[in-house]
Amino acid sequence: MTEAQIGECPPLLFFDTGVGGLSVLGEVIKLLPRAPIVYAADYAGLPYGMKSEAELAARVPALLGRLVERYRPALVTIACNTASTIALDHVRSALDIPVVGTVPAIKSASEQTKTGVIGLLGTRATIRQPYVDRLAADFASDKILLRHAAPELVYAAEAKLRGEKLDSNIIQGAMSGLLNQAGGDRIDTVILACTHFPLLCCELAEAAQRPIQFIDGAKGIARRIAYLTKNMSWPVESQEGIFITTGDLADITSYQPAFAKYGIIRFEKL
Numbered sequence: 289m290t291e292a293q294i295g296e297c298p299p300l301l302f303f304d305t306g307v308g309g310l311s312v313l314g315e316v317i318k319l320l321p322r323a324p325i326v327y328a329a330d331y332a333g334l335p336y337g338m339k340s341e342a343e344l345a346a347r348v349p350a351l352l353g354r355l356v357e358r359y360r361p362a363l364v365t366i367a368c369n370t371a372s373t374i375a376l377d378h379v380r381s382a383l384d385i386p387v388v389g390t391v392p393a394i395k396s397a398s399e400q401t402k403t404g405v406i407g408l409l410g411t412r413a414t415i416r417q418p419y420v421d422r423l424a425a426d427f428a429s430d431k432i433l434l435r436h437a438a439p440e441l442v443y444a445a446e447a448k449l450r451g452e453k454l455d456s457n458i459i460q461g462a463m464s465g466l467l468n469q470a471g472g473d474r475i476d477t478v479i480l481a482c483t484h485f486p487l488l489c490c491e492l493a494e495a496a497q498r499p500i501q502f503i504d505g506a507k508g509i510a511r512r513i514a515y516l517t518k519n520m521s522w523p524v525e526s527q528e529g530i531f532i533t534t535g536d537l538a539d540i541t542s543y544q545p546a547f548a549k550y551g552i553i554r555f556e557k558l
């Protein structure tokens with residue numbers, strides 16, 4: 289991206305460990321189709337779900353600081369539940385632009401459940417966060433929230449977007465782990481509390497073998513971003529989206545068709 293482009297219309301920057309942020313970006317593009325996009329993936333740090341709170345509280349603000357310096361975005365979206373539930377406050381204090389986080393959609397799930405039993409699928413790190421406890425206490429204190437960590441779904445979503453065939457046992461195992469807990473038979477609403485998981489929504493719905501509604505926060509985040517950027521004038525035509533990885537650029541080749549569907553066609557290394 290040239291200085292001139294940066295000056296004319298700053299991009300929206302999305303951040304995740306891998307392809308998960310596409311589930312958020314997809315909803316944003318529907319509302320803001322001409323917004324310039326920079327999508328950053330911390331592949332060198334994937335999976336965040338297996339990292340410690342201290343490590344992520346240091347790593348995420350440091351990386352976003354470098355990315356903001358390089359691309360001068362109008363706004364940053366942390367399109368990752370693990371990073372948001374751990375490092376959102378750290379990032380907000382490190383940056384002087386708006387930062388939108390992605391946190392488990394417990395409020396919506398609580399409003400929509402009929403049985404009063406909600407399932408939450410996330411990474412190992414996300415499901416143990418005090419942030420999640422607070423959301424549950426604030427918005428679902430009269431409901432039962434059953435949590436299950438499904439780190440294997442992160443790799444399944446990555447594989448799907450590389451165009452590989454999915455192992456249905458992995459999807460089935462994750463759903464069974466959630467639904468076979470005590471009380472799990474009454475779950476009617478499942479929060480997808482990792483941005484990778486909505487990319488597997490159809491497969492998860494099939495594996496549930498009964499009607500369950502799946503909820504994630506992407507639409508709400510898109511509305512929030514549209515609101516925060518309502519005074520911006522976007523370019524007349526949609527721009528080439530930029531992808532940037534902390535990992536090896538050669539590893540990205542197999543993902544390129546998936547990213548192209550979101551208008552991301554330039555690939556760079558951080």
Ligand code: DGL
Pocket residue numbers: 304305306308309333334335336337338367368369370371411414442481482483484
């Ligand atoms: N997509 C990320 C999230 O929403 C996590 C993936 C990972 O473990 O790196 O939590």
